[in-house]
Amino acid sequence: NAGVTQTPKFQVLKTGQSMTLQCAQDMNHNSMYWYRQDPGMGLRLIYYSASEGTTDKGEVPNGYNVSRLNKREFSLRLESAAPSQTSVYFCASRADRGLDQPQHFGDGTRLSIL
Amino acid sequence: QKEVEQNSGPLSVPEGAIASLNCTYSDRGSQSFFWYRQYSGKSPELIMSIYSNGDKEDGRFTAQLNKASQYVSLLIRDSQPSDSATYLCAVSRDNYGQNFVFGPGTRLSVLP
Numbered sequence: 145n146a147g148v149t150q151t152p153k154f155q156v157l158k159t160g161q162s163m164t165l166q167c168a169q170d171m172n173h174n175s176m177y178w179y180r181q182d183p184g185m186g187l188r189l190i191y192y193s194a195s196e197g198t199t200d201k202g203e204v205p206n207g208y209n210v211s212r213l214n215k216r217e218f219s220l221r222l223e224s225a226a227p228s229q230t231s232v233y234f235c236a237s238r239a240d241r242g243l244d245q246p247q248h249f250g251d252g253t254r255l256s257i258l
Numbered sequence: 259q260k261e262v263e264q265n266s267g268p269l270s271v272p273e274g275a276i277a278s279l280n281c282t283y284s285d286r287g288s289q290s291f292f293w294y295r296q297y298s299g300k301s302p303e304l305i306m307s308i309y310s311n312g313d314k315e316d317g318r319f320t321a322q323l324n325k326a327s328q329y330v331s332l333l334i335r336d337s338q339p340s341d342s343a344t345y346l347c348a349v350s351r352d353n354y355g356q357n358f359v360f361g362p363g364t365r366l367s368v369l370p
Contacts, residue, residue, distance in 0.1 A: 177358070184266065186346055187302070187360040203359070234301055244290060246304035247358070 146170050150235050150250035157225045157257045165220040165253050167235030175238040176218035177202075177247065178210060180231040187234065193218055225257045261285060262349050262361035270367045277334040279364050281347030284328065291323060291330045292348040295341075296363065302346055305332070337368045 151166045169176065174195050179187040189202030193212040207229060209221045218237075222229060232254050236247040262283050271277045279293075290309040294302035308314045308321040308330065320333040330349075334341055347361040 179360075184362055186262075186362040187348075187358075189358060189360075244307040244309060246292065246307060247302075249301035249303070251301055 148235055148237055148248050148250035150253050152253060153251065154254045157255070159225060159227060159257060161225050162221065162223050163225065165233055166217070167219065167250060168217045169237040170216065171237060171239070171248065172215070173237035173239050176212065177236040178218070178220045179234045179236065180204065181234060182231050190220065227257050229255065230257045231255060261359045262347055264347050264361040264364045266362060267365040268367050269364055270369060271337050273337060273339060273368055273370050275337050277337045277341065277366055277368070279332040279345050279366065281330045281361055282328055283349045285349070285351055286328065288349045288351060290350040293321060293332045294346040294348060296344045296346055339368050339370050342366055342368050
């Protein structure tokens with residue numbers, strides 16, 4: 145009964161370091177998303193993937209890359225971390241392209257960049 | 259102008275009262291609308307979705323949509339202290355709902 149699983153839960157990086165945030169869902173959902181959440185700004189979409197093999201930019205894609213490895217997994221990579229990327233990152237998945245289908249969120253990754 | 263706007267709050271209501279949360283959006287082509295609840299330090303969880311004009315009720319929650327006015331609201335009846343959280347309004351920008359935009363959220367505090 146895992147739903148959407150994100151790893152790691154916490155991470156501290158130095159400026160310029162790289163890292164990959166992992167996300168996996170076991171609900172056989174087609175669509176997956178990466179968001180960042182900063183205080184007072186709600187959730188901002190970084191990238192999304194409508195199906196295996198496709199990815200599209202969201203509102204704030206600069207400084208990030210993504211990979212839809214297979215239907216279950218969608219990873220987010222920071223190639224050269226910057227302090228402005230300090231945030232809470234949420235992965236979400238969604239079943240079909242129905243108007244009322246909800247997104248299911250993981251527990252989040254809290255990332256600090258010094 | 260931000261795409262999705264909400265009053266940041268905090269909105270304080272006494273226990274048992276009706277809490278009214280509002281959201282406006284700028285894209286007239288928006289197709290569907292969602293309300294999420296987020297407790298501090300937790301991930302968002304869906305409360306309701308709505309995509310037709312009018313009201314939609316689910317238990318103590320009622321979502322209201324007025325596309326002409328570009329306005330969506332959430333009413334919480336008989337508010338409980340456990341309803342204290344941040345409420346996020348989300349708007350889908352395309353027909354298939356792949357690209358979501360969230361508002362900044364309204365913090366609700368229900369006072370016992």
